Amino acid sequence: MEARAPVRGPNDVTPPAVTSLRRRAVNILMFSGTAVCAVATVSALFFILGYLLIQGGSSLSLSFFTNLPAPVGESGGGMANAMIGSAKLLVLAALIGVPLGFMAGLYVSEFASPISAFAVRYATDLLNGVPSIVIGIFAYTIVVLPMKHFSTLAGGIALGIMMVPVTVRGTEEFLRAVPGSLREASLALGAAQWMTIVRVVVPAASRGILTAIMLGLARVAGETAPLLFTALNNRYWSPGWNEPSASLPVMIFTYAIAPYEDWHRQAWAAALVLLGVVLTANVAARLLVRRGAVSTT
Amino acid sequence: MDSAFGMRGLIARLRKGDEIAHLIALLFALTLGIITVLIAMELYRNSALSRAKFGWAFLATSIWDPVTEVFGAAPFIYGTLVTSAVALAIAVPLGVGAAVFLAELAPRRISDALTLLIELLAAVPSVVYGLIGVAVVVPVMRQHIEPALQRVAGSLPLFSGPAYGVGYLTAGIVLAIMIVPFIVSVLREILLAVPRDQREAALALGATRWESTWGVVLPYARLGVYGAVFLALGRALGETMAVTMVIGNRPQIAASLLAPGYSMAAVIANEFTEATGNMNLSALIEIGLVLFLLTMIINAFARLLILVTTRKGSVVA
Amino acid sequence: MSPRACSYAGARCRRPDVAPVDSKISVRHLSLFYGEKQALRNISIDMAANQVTALIGPSGCGKSTFLRTLNRMNDIIPKVRIMGEVKLDGQNIYEPNVDVVALRRRIGMVFQRSNPFPKSIFDNVAYGIRVNRLAASRGDLAHRVEQSLRRAALWDEVKDRLRDSALALSGGQQQRLCIARALAVEPDLLLMDEPASALDPIATQRIEELIYELKREYTIVIVTHNMQQAARVSDVTAFFWLGELVEVGRTDTLFTNPREKLTDDYVTGRFG
Numbered sequence: 001m002e003a004r005a006p007v008r009g010p011n012d013v014t015p016p017a018v019t020s021l022r023r024r025a026v027n028i029l030m031f032s033g034t035a036v037c038a039v040a041t042v043s044a045l046f047f048i049l050g051y052l053l054i055q056g057g058s059s060l061s062l063s064f065f066t067n068l069p070a071p072v073g074e075s076g077g078g079m080a081n082a083m084i085g086s087a088k089l090l091v092l093a094a095l096i097g098v099p100l101g102f103m104a105g106l107y108v109s110e111f112a113s114p115i116s117a118f119a120v121r122y123a124t125d126l127l128n129g130v131p132s133i134v135i136g137i138f139a140y141t142i143v144v145l146p147m148k149h150f151s152t153l154a155g156g157i158a159l160g161i162m163m164v165p166v167t168v169r170g171t172e173e174f175l176r177a178v179p180g181s182l183r184e185a186s187l188a189l190g191a192a193q194w195m196t197i198v199r200v201v202v203p204a205a206s207r208g209i210l211t212a213i214m215l216g217l218a219r220v221a222g223e224t225a226p227l228l229f230t231a232l233n234n235r236y237w238s239p240g241w242n243e244p245s246a247s248l249p250v251m252i253f254t255y256a257i258a259p260y261e262d263w264h265r266q267a268w269a270a271a272l273v274l275l276g277v278v279l280t281a282n283v284a285a286r287l288l289v290r291r292g293a294v295s296t297t
Numbered sequence: 298m299d300s301a302f303g304m305r306g307l308i309a310r311l312r313k314g315d316e317i318a319h320l321i322a323l324l325f326a327l328t329l330g331i332i333t334v335l336i337a338m339e340l341y342r343n344s345a346l347s348r349a350k351f352g353w354a355f356l357a358t359s360i361w362d363p364v365t366e367v368f369g370a371a372p373f374i375y376g377t378l379v380t381s382a383v384a385l386a387i388a389v390p391l392g393v394g395a396a397v398f399l400a401e402l403a404p405r406r407i408s409d410a411l412t413l414l415i416e417l418l419a420a421v422p423s424v425v426y427g428l429i430g431v432a433v434v435v436p437v438m439r440q441h442i443e444p445a446l447q448r449v450a451g452s453l454p455l456f457s458g459p460a461y462g463v464g465y466l467t468a469g470i471v472l473a474i475m476i477v478p479f480i481v482s483v484l485r486e487i488l489l490a491v492p493r494d495q496r497e498a499a500l501a502l503g504a505t506r507w508e509s510t511w512g513v514v515l516p517y518a519r520l521g522v523y524g525a526v527f528l529a530l531g532r533a534l535g536e537t538m539a540v541t542m543v544i545g546n547r548p549q550i551a552a553s554l555l556a557p558g559y560s561m562a563a564v565i566a567n568e569f570t571e572a573t574g575n576m577n578l579s580a581l582i583e584i585g586l587v588l589f590l591l592t593m594i595i596n597a598f599a600r601l602l603i604l605v606t607t608r609k610g611s612v613v614a
Numbered sequence: 615m616s617p618r619a620c621s622y623a624g625a626r627c628r629r630p631d632v633a634p635v636d637s638k639i640s641v642r643h644l645s646l647f648y649g650e651k652q653a654l655r656n657i658s659i660d661m662a663a664n665q666v667t668a669l670i671g672p673s674g675c676g677k678s679t680f681l682r683t684l685n686r687m688n689d690i691i692p693k694v695r696i697m698g699e700v701k702l703d704g705q706n707i708y709e710p711n712v713d714v715v716a717l718r719r720r721i722g723m724v725f726q727r728s729n730p731f732p733k734s735i736f737d738n739v740a741y742g743i744r745v746n747r748l749a750a751s752r753g754d755l756a757h758r759v760e761q762s763l764r765r766a767a768l769w770d771e772v773k774d775r776l777r778d779s780a781l782a783l784s785g786g787q788q789q790r791l792c793i794a795r796a797l798a799v800e801p802d803l804l805l806m807d808e809p810a811s812a813l814d815p816i817a818t819q820r821i822e823e824l825i826y827e828l829k830r831e832y833t834i835v836i837v838t839h840n841m842q843q844a845a846r847v848s849d850v851t852a853f854f855w856l857g858e859l860v861e862v863g864r865t866d867t868l869f870t871n872p873r874e875k876l877t878d879d880y881v882t883g884r885f886g
Contacts, residue, residue: 023505027505027507027508030402030510034397036394037394037395038395038403038481041418042411042414045414045418048426051429104328107319111319116326119330123329129532129535130336130592130593131535131536131592133562137582138336138339164332193315194315222420222424224423224538225423225537257431257542275421278422282417283417286413404692494725494727495729496690497690497723498729501685502741502796503718503742504741512744516731517732
């Protein structure tokens with residue numbers, strides 16, 4: 001080394017030419033350690049999937065999808081009513097959660113001042129953090145108590161409330177992603193702001209918003225707690241919206257904690273179906289977004 | 298001048314259209330806050346009976362007796378706190394490690410693939426976790442892990458008592474598996490938000506990748522890390538199904554982690570439809586109120602911490 | 615041609631494969647690709663010790679990219695491919711088993727926008743010392759921090775508030791802090807990427823004075839888009855254009871009497 005200005009201390013330590021073994025060892029150790037954490041976490045997914053496939057796969061049959069639950073001891077029971085029930089609940093949830101969430105997201109993205117936007121976003125996050133069972137209590141007090149009985153409607157309202165925060169966030173995110181230049185082009189042509197939103201911005205963001213709705217539905221489809229005392233359960237069909245209804249998650253719960261072997265097997269099958277639907281929706285949503293959330297055609 | 302008039306009128310109408318649109322959207326946005334306030338109000342209103350009878354002692358009483366209509370929330374608060382503590386103790390190191398790996402150390406493609414898988418894990422419904430908990434975790438705990446713990450540390454009150462398989466520890470473990478993916482995805486985004494030139498400055502000084510992560514990136518994101526942990530705590534506190542199925546459902550306060558217990562969410566889930574009388578129901582709703590307030594405070598605090606770090610509104614979680 | 619002249623001639627060197635003895639940095643046929651896009655084309659240049667080399671050229675022509683190849687900072691960008699060799703003190707730093715971490719300690723880097731860590735002033739300077747275990751004791755550490763701050767001409771302004779947050783300093787002070795931080799790990803080479811571009815004229819002047827002082831003891835390579843700055847501060851100037859090294863030579867000659875017409879056009883402001 002030629003003369004370099006030393007920033008030297010009284011006890012001179014010449015810097016090593018090679019990074020110490022200890023530092024390199026720590027680096028590798030932490031790399032491996034954190035990698036193990038990541039792999040361990042991911043492997044849980046595979047374990048769950050695998051276990052469900054093994055346990056539930058064998059119990060899946062046509063009768064599972066088409067039959068009503070059978071009395072204890074009889075074989076051949078199915079969960080047809082639970083699947084229809086879940087579907088109806090999701091329809092209700094969408095009817096409530098989507099308009100509310102979409103418009104609120106629209107407000108935050110298009111109209112709100114920075115402070116208002118912050119306030120609404122914060123309120124959304126807080127609502128998102130309310131435990132699902134508490135939302136169940138809320139739906140109980142405002143729907144079940146006045147109606148004096150459990151109903152699909154109450155369950156749908158509970159799930160709808162849970163869908164709102166997800167929809168708000170998704171809507172806002174994808175509306176924001178629409179390039180400003182599109183908006184400006186529309187405004188420059190003389191269109192009002194609301195018309196720009198309706199005819200340019202929203203269509204451009206529509207694919208992304210749809211995926212956000214799909215993700216929201218997938219999330220509430222798996223919720224059990226808010227249904228336990230709103231839609232309750234039902235071993236038969238539940239026509240209309242005013243009667244208690246079976247749903248897939250509640251059936252899984254009921255069957256899993258019961259002492260009957262046949263019911264356990266059905267619980268596995270139901271869990272497999274539920275997980276399959278949820279994961280498929282998630283993967284599909286991501287694929288749709290990957291190809292470009294903002295369509296400019 | 299006719300067309301000018303027409304134009305002016307048209308423009309005026311259009312502008313009003315904008316204002317109307319703004320107003321409508323604002324009303325919808327306000328409903329978010331309104332719903333939250335309504336929830337609080339309904340919980341408060343419907344727990345009036347039990348609040349009037351027990352007052353603040355409700356939080357400290359350990360008796361839960363529908364027959365004599367004496368109710369106290371202490372065992373449930375205890376159980377909720379204990380299981381959440383256990384869950385955090387397991388999930389935070391695991392989650393922070395995984396997030397650091399994905400955000401800082403791993404090559405891009407591996408990081409993206411693993412992140413996707415972890416986000417799928419976060420989408421698994423809690424009742425499925427509960428099912429796996431009952432069918433897999435409980436037997437494993439009862440037959441292998443808890444006996445082993447007792448052999449090693451059985452003299453400690455923390456691990457005393459018979460090994461049922463269900464209990465605080467089991468619930469904590471299942472809860473941990475549930476909240477790890479949550480911690481990972483929130484924390485990963487926070488770490489990715491740390492400006493690149495901070496990392497580069499550290500590396501340019503001759504730091505190893507880990508030294509740059511530990512000494513510069515994590516301290517920079519410190520508040521966000523706390524925020525992520527608090528968010529996870531909020532999730533754990535409110536988690537119902539997985540806990541209900543593996544905690545043992547016994548309303549008691551026990552020192553041992555191996556003992557069965559109960560949590561706030563679990564007792565509501567189990568007893569709501571079987572409540573004997575209005576006092577019972579009111580007491581359950583009061584527990585719901587406590588849970589609501591607890592999670593609300595923690596979440597409000599956590600979101601603020603994260604905001605300060607990322608400075609870009611909410612993190613997708 | 616004497617060996618000395620060869621070290622300034624860059625691509626026009628008549629004996630391109632002979633690295634002059636006193637050449638601190640010797641780059642040969644360096645090319646860099648971001649994926650498919652080529653950012654650096656066949657760069658060859660020598661830079662002598664204890665001199666300031668300025669890299670000038672219009673935006674996006676590869677100056678910063680080239681600077682970052684000198685301490686292998688481009689390694690952390692995915693999809694980067696580097697060909698050619700860069701020799702520091704005669705050793706090719708792109709050889710397979712080079713200790714990159716130790717290399718980076720030997721080369722200090724100051725970034726375009728000052729990027730102090732959100733720690734105290736003291737801890738900012740101390741970070742590199744601690745990480746590289748250069749201090750034998752706490753007293754030694756404090757001494758080294760003071761020395762670094764003195765060398766960066768910042769000591770007098772901060773000596774009473776070392777524990778304050780670095781973010782409370784002004785822009786110019788923060789940049790000098792970053793220089794102090796870089797000096798603290800005892801580099802022999804300083805790379806500066808437009809260090810004064812975000813600063814006001816007075817702060818800029820102080821940085822330039824600092825560079826002039828530091829050049830006595832360090833080798834400095836500075837990227838600048840400000841030609842007047844290059845003229846003021848550097849001994850040798852290299853002109854980059856579209857990823858290629860067009861011309862390199864003594865600063866006074868390059869600005870008054872450049873060999874290449876392209877250089878002349880740029881320097882007189884006809885483009886860029």
